[in-house]
Amino acid sequence: MSSHDLIVVGGGPAGLMAAGQAAARGLKVVLLEKKHLPARKLGITGKGRCNLTNTAQVNDFLRAFKAGANFMRFALGRFSSRDLRLFFQDLGVETVAERGGRVFPAAQEAGVVVKSLVQWVQQQGVEIRTESPVKRILSEKGRITGVALQEKSCPYRSGLKDKILAAKNVVIATGGSSYPATGSTGDGYALAADLGHSITDVYPALVPLITADDTAFRLQGLSLRNVLAEIFIQGRKEAQEFGEMLFTHFGVSGPIILTLSKAAVQALNQNLEVTLSIDLKPAVSHSQLKQRISRTMHAQGRKKLVNILKDFLPLKMIPVFLDKSGIDPDTPGSMVSAADQKKLRLWCKELRLRISGYRSFHEAIITSGGVRLSQVNPRTMESRLIKGLFFAGEVLDIDADTGGFNLQGAFSTGWVAGNSVPA
Ligand SMILES: Cc1cc2nc3c(=O)[nH]c(=O)nc-3n(C[C@H](O)[C@H](O)[C@H](O)COP(=O)(O)OP(=O)(O)OC[C@H]3O[C@@H](n4cnc5c(N)ncnc54)[C@H](O)[C@@H]3O)c2cc1C
Secondary structure, three states, X not given: OOEEXXXXXXXXXXXXXXXXXXXXXXXXXXXXXOOXXXXXXXXXXXXXXXXXXXXXXXXHHHHOOHHHHHHHHHHHHHOOHHHHHHHHHHOOXXXXXXXXXXEEEOOOOHHHHHHHHHHHHHHOOOEEEOOOOEEEEEEEOOEEEEEEEEEEOOOOOOOEEEEEEEEEEEEEOOOOOOOHHHOOOOHHHHHHHHOOOOEOOOEEEOOOXXXXXXXHHHHOOOEEEEEEEEEEEOOEEEEEEEEEEEEOOOEEEOHHHHHHHHHHHHHHHOOOOEEEEEEOOOOOOHHHHHHHHHHHHHHOOOOEHHHHHHXXXXXXXXXXXXXXXXXXXXXXXXXXXXXXXXXXXXXXXXXXXXXXXXXOHHHOOEEEOOEOHHHEXXXXXXXXXXXXXXXXXXXEOOOOOOOOHXXXXXXXXXXXHHHHOOO
16 A cells, blocks of 8 residues: 555645645645546636636625635635736636626636646645546544546546555545536535535535426526516515526526525525516616606607517517416507506516526536534634545535636635644
8 A cells, every 4th residue: 555645636726726735845745536638627617718716805705605714714814816827827817706706717717717727736745536436535533545436447547446555644525416427416415425524415506496387488598687686585585696697498598597596596495485586677677767768659659569578678588478367469658557657667667487496506606504613613624523634625614706706715724724734
């Protein structure tokens, strides 16, 4: 049995950062990655552009982590978004900040981030072994002793061979369960549970929502900008977001929907009634819109309603509105009743869609839930239960809003773990 100072399980951003930092301190480190290449998910982040962090001030940054903010405070203080940008600058990757403080590589390519990170890790002397899934983490008397893994028995054959690697320290950086094709299949939860860690309820987060009736289906492909979307749980407003969304064949997606999904998913899991209300015209009040509709109907009194509606709704929405409201499209403007004008106003200001479900881990950007934070020391990322066991990244019960916060979370926790493993 060959021995290492540290075995890192998982070659995503958290694992790569932890491995590189520990090796830079002189530790003998091996990184075990189950896919044939490391950082597959990192390579598709930010729609292939990699939104690696955010320029938000500390308090806003922490707020993005919601319930995990307290746990993250130390890690984000030790390795901040500024530190991450400098780190990549040293590797030759310039970054630029865009709308909402979102930071991307100037080259606008996630591949540049992956390549430079993996190269740096190798330069630190880390041995990266791919196609090496870890099956168990071994411990004796509350101390880490190594890992059990599978590896190819021969490069030219497909069979896998069981193997044991010895080490006093292990970092679990296996990610969550979202986008399983990238290798993140939730293995870390079982590995940690096997060592006595508790795992909080795990479910898809930042995930598209499924709507109950055919409205979204009929509007599929339509994207809306500058709208206000609100989530109502059992009739009470729970959350709201302003920005962009889109209709799909199953329901709704886009930035503001993904952000609102957390509240919706939690409520759906408790069998509560969830409704999405979309305000297409948040800049005007109900009474202003009422006047505007009435004025327009009079001014265009001879025109057919179907043509007047172009002033109020996106083209794709017009037949769906007419159908759902049961108004005759040929009605002249002057004949549109007050009740029908109200239907138009409510469609514009409170387009309500019942949410019946959410899409699976295959479409979720991140996983909510994971290794219970109270069992991990936030200053070192070491387990409070097993000596020599560390965690980094999404395997922990942390999840943040969109905007680069999740990757920063993975890098910061990886940095802390890599700098805390004893030499
Ligand atoms: C489509 C998409 C776009 C995203 N865009 C952004 C974005 O722009 N900005 C942002 O901040 N966040 C984004 N995220 C979220 C972000 O990618 C994750 O939060 C981040 O990758 C988590 O890093 P990690 O290192 O903890 O885990 P992962 O990146 O999931 O890496 C875990 C690694 O562990 C390996 N592994 C798993 N089990 C084992 C095992 N048993 N043995 C060995 N190896 C194993 C996996 O193969 C994988 O390589 C996006 C996510 C998705 C799915």
